[in-house]
Amino acid sequence: MWKGFSTPSPPSSVVLLSLTIVLSSLLPLAAAWRPWPQNNKMNATDYVFEDSKKFEGSSEFVKLRYHMGPVLTSRITAHTIWYGKWERSQKKIIRGFINSISATEVPRPSVAGWWRTVQQYTDQTGSNISRTVQLGEEKNDRFYSHGKSLTRLTIQSVIKSAITATTKPLPINPKSGLYLLLTADDVFVQDFCTSVCGFHYFTFPSLVGYTLPYAWVGNSAKLCPGQCAYPFAVPAFIPNRKPFKSPNGDVGVDGMISVIGHEIAELATNPLANTWYAGQDPTFPVEIADLCEGIYGTGGGGSYTGQVLDGGDGATYNMKGIRRRFLVQWVWSHVLNFCTGPNALDI
Known part of the structure; x- marks a missing residue:
């Protein structure tokens, strides 16, 4: 259920390509995401879209189903682990995004408006996903307790250390909590930059002691901004294409925001890999954010972000938060049967 790169799509649809990576010969797979295709053969049609056609996903081929899970x-409640050295300003940007998810007083297009699409999903009792997402406890791991090169299993060990710490351990909240492990820009995680920018899964009781939904997202500013902070950085294989100006003045963290949004949306709708996804095999799920990779506005698809907003300072964004602006990818609506967001021009 690891997701890899999506190849540039033809202008008539959004085509998703999954790359599976085995954790080990005995362990299940986990979901992951990156916004940019690993492909140096870009086609001019990736940048050309007819005005008369929609490119926000194809309902004809998408069979998103509910699989009876929670x-x-x-x-x-999002509990955050800051792994490595983080600036106070960087933490404020990420906290601001999470706090904005429930900030319904923010004018349109808002992060809360984006979350309303996620809220449409229900369990078998008809109960909707919570409208409230709040910051929980935080844990700082400034001294790289597990080193600067982490495997996917090591990530679970970092979470275990955070919930079992002798001082200020993170609370254990398996029913409504999610755990965000955010790694600093000098930390390498297995397959980071080559296959993934972030992923989510749940911890193994045999390793951590509890089944806890979690996500990892890395800061790519030093290692691969063109791959994981697009469109605020552009891959070297794309000539003559200028990056967008980031809305909060930090390319790496502004790039992380969309990945964090992607993973939180999928954790809410598929926390234990048995709920909302497309495909027959739960180890190869296509989830509600995977279906909309790289789409940030109307007309988006392939390598084109879609129609987004240009701030007075030249920064690019598509939704507003509490005293901040963000660029966050859209998610799939099973009601509309296509990708959508609060800045859509046709809703």
């Missing part, structure tokens, strides 16, 4: 219907 969704996060109670107030969602």
Whole structure:
């Protein structure tokens, strides 16, 4: 259920390509995401879209189904692990995004408006995903307790250390909590930059002691901004294409925001890999954010972000938060049967 690169799509649809990577010969797979295709053969049609056609996903081929598992219907609490050295300003950007998910007073297009699409998903009792996402406890791991090169299993060990710490351990909240492990820009995680920018899964009781939904997202500023902070950085194989100006002045963190949104949306709708996804095999799921990779506005698809907003300072964004602006990819609506977001021009 690891997701890899999506190849540039023809202008008539959004084509998703999954890359599976085995954790080990005995362990299940986990979901992951990156916004840019690993492909140096770009086609000019990737940048050309007819005005008369929609490119926000194809309902004809998408069979998103409910598989009877749980969704996060109670107030969602995001517990954060800051792994490595983080600036105070960087933490404020990420906290601001999470706090904005429930900020319904923010004018349109808002992060809360984006979350309303996620809220449409229900469990077998008809209960919707919670409208409230709040910041929980935080844990700082400034001294790289597990080193600067992490495997996927090591990530679970970092989470275990955070919940079993002798001082200020993170609370254990398996029913409505989610755990965000955010790695600093000098930390390498297995397959980071080559296959993934972030992923989510759940911890193994045999390793951690509990089944806890979690996500990892890395800061790519030093290692691969063109791959994981697009469109605020552009891959070297794309000539003469200028990056967008990031809305909060930090390319790496602004790039992380969309990945964090992607993973939180999928954790809410598929926390234990048995709920909302497309495909027959739960080890190869296509989830609600996977279906909309790289789409940030109307007309988006392939390597084109779609129609987004240009701030007075030249920064690019598509939704507003609490005193901040963000660029966050859209998610799949099973009601509309296509990708959508609060800045859509046709809803």
